[in-house]
Every structure is written in C-alpha cells, then in structure tokens.
Amino acid sequence: xxxxxxxxxxxxxxxxxxxxxxxxxxxxxxxxxxxxxxxxxxxxxxxxxxxxxxxxxxxxxxxxxxxxxxxxxxxxxxxxxxxxxxxxxxxxxxxxxxxxxxxxxxxxxxxxxxxxxxxxxxxxxxxxxxxxxxxxxxxxxxxxxxxxxxxxxxxxxxxxxxxxxxxxxxxxxxxxxxxxxxxxxxxxxxxxxxxxxxxxxxxxxxxxxxxxxxxxxxxxxxxxxxxxxxxxxxxxxxxxxxxxxxxxxxxxxxxxxxxxxxxxxxxxxxxxxxxxxxxxxxxxxxxxxxxxxxxxxxxxxxxxxxxxxxxxxxxxxxxxxxxxxxxxxxxxxxxxxxxxxxxxxxxxxxxxxxxxxxxxxxxxxxxxxxxxxxxxxxxxxxxxxxxxxxxxxxxxxxxxxxxxxxxxxxxxxxxxxxxxxxxxxxxxxxxxxxxxxxxxxxxxxxxxxxxxxxxxxxxxxxxxxxxxxxxxxxxxxx
Numbered sequence: 001x002x003x004x005x006x007x008x009x010x011x012x013x014x015x016x017x018x019x020x021x022x023x024x025x026x027x028x029x030x031x032x033x034x035x036x037x038x039x040x041x042x043x044x045x046x047x048x049x050x051x052x053x054x055x056x057x058x059x060x061x062x063x064x065x066x067x068x069x070x071x072x073x074x075x076x077x078x079x080x081x082x083x084x085x086x087x088x089x090x091x092x093x094x095x096x097x098x099x100x101x102x103x104x105x106x107x108x109x110x111x112x113x114x115x116x117x118x119x120x121x122x123x124x125x126x127x128x129x130x131x132x133x134x135x136x137x138x139x140x141x142x143x144x145x146x147x148x149x150x151x152x153x154x155x156x157x158x159x160x161x162x163x164x165x166x167x168x169x170x171x172x173x174x175x176x177x178x179x180x181x182x183x184x185x186x187x188x189x190x191x192x193x194x195x196x197x198x199x200x201x202x203x204x205x206x207x208x209x210x211x212x213x214x215x216x217x218x219x220x221x222x223x224x225x226x227x228x229x230x231x232x233x234x235x236x237x238x239x240x241x242x243x244x245x246x247x248x249x250x251x252x253x254x255x256x257x258x259x260x261x262x263x264x265x266x267x268x269x270x271x272x273x274x275x276x277x278x279x280x281x282x283x284x285x286x287x288x289x290x291x292x293x294x295x296x297x298x299x300x301x302x303x304x305x306x307x308x309x310x311x312x313x314x315x316x317x318x319x320x321x322x323x324x325x326x327x328x329x330x331x332x333x334x335x336x337x338x339x340x341x342x343x344x345x346x347x348x349x350x351x352x353x354x355x356x357x358x359x360x361x362x363x364x365x366x367x368x369x370x371x372x373x374x375x376x377x378x379x380x381x382x383x384x385x386x387x388x389x390x391x392x393x394x395x396x397x398x399x400x401x402x403x404x405x406x407x408x409x410x411x412x413x414x415x416x417x418x419x420x421x422x423x424x425x426x427x428x429x430x431x432x433x434x435x436x437x438x439x440x441x442x443x444x445x446x447x448x449x450x451x452x453x454x455x456x457x458x459x460x461x462x463x464x465x466x467x468x469x470x471x472x473x474x475x476x477x478x
Contacts, residue, residue, distance in 0.1 A: 012210025029061020057087030163187030227430020407446025416462025
C-alpha cells in the first residue's frame with residue numbers, strides 16, 4: 001500500500017536510480033492495454049479521454065498497443081499545453097503515426113460516439129479536490145455512456161488516498177494502478193489491477209533525490225510554521241551544540257535556541273549572532289536543572305538532546321530524568337544515547353548513534369550493510385524508537401520502515417559532522433515523521449559533504465557542511 005505523495009517520491013527515486021520516467025510510462029501504458037484487451041474484442045471501439053499530464057501520457061502509450069481495436073484519443077486542451085516532455089513525445093508519436101487523435105477545446109462539444117469501452121486518463125494520483133473544467137464536464141459525459149470504464153491509476157476526481165470525491169468524479173468499473181495499491185482504491189466499487197511497471201525495490205529502500213519532494217512551504221507561511229528547535233547541550237564542549245543549532249537553522253527551522261550551562265553560554269553565543277542562548281544555572285547538565293530545561297523544551301516542537309553534554313554520572317542521570325518526563329519529539333545524540341534503553345518514556349525519540357554508540361546502547365552491527373540493516377531494524381523494534389545509525393551506509397529504521405542512505409564520503413570522519421546531522425534531523429523532525437526526517441537529514445548531510453569534497457578535496461570541517469545544507473536540501477547540482 002502506498003500513498004499518492006509517497007508514490008511521487010518513489011517515481012522520482014526510480015529516475016535517480018537510472019530508470020527513466022519515459023520507460024515507466026511505456027510500461028504503464030502497456031499494462032493498461034493488457035486490461036483493455038481483456039475487456040474488449042478485436043475491432044471494438046475504445047475511446048480515450050486524456051488530460052495533459054503524465055496520466056494522459058500513459059494513455060497515449062496505451063493507444064499504440066491497441067492497433068486491433070478502433071481507437072480514438074480525445075485530448076482535453078491544446079497539444080502545446082501538454083505539461084511534460086514525455087507525455088508530449090508520446091502524443092507526437094500518435095500524431096505522426098496518424099492515429100485518430102482529437103483535440104477538445106470545448107468540453108461541452110466532447111463527442112465520444114458509442115464506444116464499447118472508455119479509458120479515463122484525465123488526472124492521476126497527484127491531483128486532489130473537486131474536478132474543474134474541462135474535466136468535470138468530461139466526467140459527466142463519460143458517466144452518460146452505457147459501457148465499461150477503465151481508469152488509469154485512479155478514477156479522475158477520486159482521492160487515491162481516501163477513495164472519496166469532492167464533487168463529480170468518474171465512476172470506473174476497472175482501475176489499473178501502478179507499482180502498489182493506493183489506500184483509497186479499496187473503497188471503490190471497481191476491480192483494481194496493480195501493475196508492476198519496473199520500479200526497482202531500491203527506489204523505496206534507498207534515500208534519493210526524490211525524497212526531497214517531502215519538503216515544501218506554503219507561500220503564506222508565518223514565523224514558527226516550520227518549527228522551533230531547542231538544542232540541549234554544552235558544558236564540557238561548546239562547539240557541538242553550536243554546530244547542531246546552526247545546522248537546524250540551515251535545514252529550515254524558523255527558530256533555534258540553545259539551552260546550555262551558564263558557564264559556557266557566552267562562548268556558545270559567540271559562534272554566531274543567529275543563535276539564541278538560554279543558559280541554566282550550572283556548570284553542566286545536572287538533575288537540579290532538569291525541570292527548567294523541561295519547561296523550556298515544552299515550548300518547542302523538537303528538542304535536540306545531547307551535543308557536547310559529556311558523560312559525567314550526574315549528567316547521565318539528568319539525561320535519564322529528562323527523557324522519562326519529556327513527552328515531545330527529541331533527537332538524541334552523543335553521550336545521551338547510552339541512557340535511552342534504560343528509560344520508559346512517552347517521548348518520540350530519534351536516536352542518531354554511530355556504530356560504537358549503537359553497541360553501547362545494546363544493539364548489534366555488521367560490516368555488511370544488508371546484515372546491519374536487518375540488525376538495526378530488529379533493535380529499533382525492540383527499543384520502540386527510531387534509529388539513524390551512521391556509517392558508510394546510514395541505516396534508518398523504526399522497526400517497521402527501513403531506509404538506507406548512501407551519500408557521504410570518508411572526509412566526513414572529521415569531528416562535528418554528527419552534530420550537524422543531529423541539528424538537521426531536529427529541524428526536519430518539526431515537519432516530517434521521524435523516519436522521513438532521519439532519512440532526509442542523512443541524505444542532506446552526506447550530500448553536503450560530497451559537495452565540499454568534490455569542490456576542494458578532503459580536509460573539510462563540520463562548519464563546511466552547515467553552509468552546504470540549504471543547497472543539498474534543494475537538490476542543487478554542484
């Protein structure tokens with residue numbers, strides 16, 4: 001089962017893995033043609049009602065596989081407004097080969113004749129809400145016919161995730177959907193065929209450029225809409241919390257504050273004028289100040305907990321006390337990780353250990369990434385939290401969903417890169433679920449490192465990654 005948004009990510013990831021969208025469209029069109037042939041006889045009349053996106057493009061391909069049927073292809077709108085190159089290429093192929101193609105400039109004049117079957121290819125899974133013109137009138141015209149209707153991917157006007165329609169929609173008898181079942185299709189009174197179109201399993205396993213589609217902003221956004229992050233750290237170390245906080249800002253958080261011992265507050269503030277420091281009255285995190293930190297954390301969307309705290313016994317007791325009482329979302333990093341398995345908490349935790357820290361937590365690892373993936377998935381299920389285990393291949397799992405990230409390079413063994421990752425994960429966890437936030441943070445952090453090394457070679461420092469995060473999250477080429 002896969003949602004419409006997730007399907008868009010997988011499509012883009014398949015392309016990033018080297019499977020062109022045009023190839024997927026060819027497979028999709030062939031799959032629809034197989035169903036149409038099953039429902040019709042040689043010589044039957046098949047009318048296609050097509051939109052100007054890739055859903056219509058799938059149908060243009062389908063028409064080429066039905067030369068033993070009497071096919072008419074009705075395009076809703078002008079050919080020059082077809083929205084993608086691959087759909088336009090497949091339309092042009094029909095025109096050049098002199099198929100019966102018809103441009104519908106006024107949907108009220110749509111004349112489908114008396115077909116034996118209609119193919120609805122107006123809108124795909126990426127379009128929601130009530131049908132507009134010309135699709136609404138076309139849907140009514142399809143509904144007025146007394147013949148079977150085959151929908152491409154989803155009936156136009158139906159939300160693929162819910163199966164509901166906001167207004168008029170195509171009432172399909174058959175749906176040919178691609179790669180995996182969409183949640184809403186099971187609610188329809190229609191036969192559903194799930195067609196394998198050649199998307200590799202890796203498109204769902206590996207984090208690729210398609211995952212960047214999870215990010216977006218409403219043009220009417222206000223300060224705070226994209227998250228407020230509290231970094232709790234510092235004491236023995238000052239650079240770690242400063243790096244995490246700056247990374248959270250670069251990864252898109254609107255406001256980031258650092259809760260740290262008063263003894264190092266001025267030093268941490270000195271790293272950047274962008275940091276907001278909230279000191280507590282101690283030389284390091286201790287049980288005496290946990291209540292104050294909890295009160296501050298409650299006013300934030302996500303807490304990044306651990307950078308630079310150190311491993312003093314009193315500090316680790318305070319870590320345990322904080323995690324026990326905290327009920328929000330936290331990214332847990334560095335020395336704080338070792339107390340996670342000992343705490344029963346209602347908090348949502350995203351833990352970011354390297355493999356040595358994973359072993360201290362009680363988990364197992366392996367040199368082979370596939371074996372390590374299975375071990376991490378099993379430990380995450382036992383732990384009840386999301387893990388982002390850092391390595392040459394980063395493994396992300398909550399025990400059910402598991403992703404693998406392959407960006408990054410040996411230059412990132414330098415100190416501080418994990419703090420940058422934790423901060424980026426904190427920002428992304430404000431707007432995404434923990435697995436997606438962890439996967440995308442790992443991808444962006446590794447991509448940032450790759451950009452630096454491609455430009456200047458090894459010898460990068462952690463602050464280089466902070467500066468590259470925005471470009472990495474936009475998917476910009478070097």
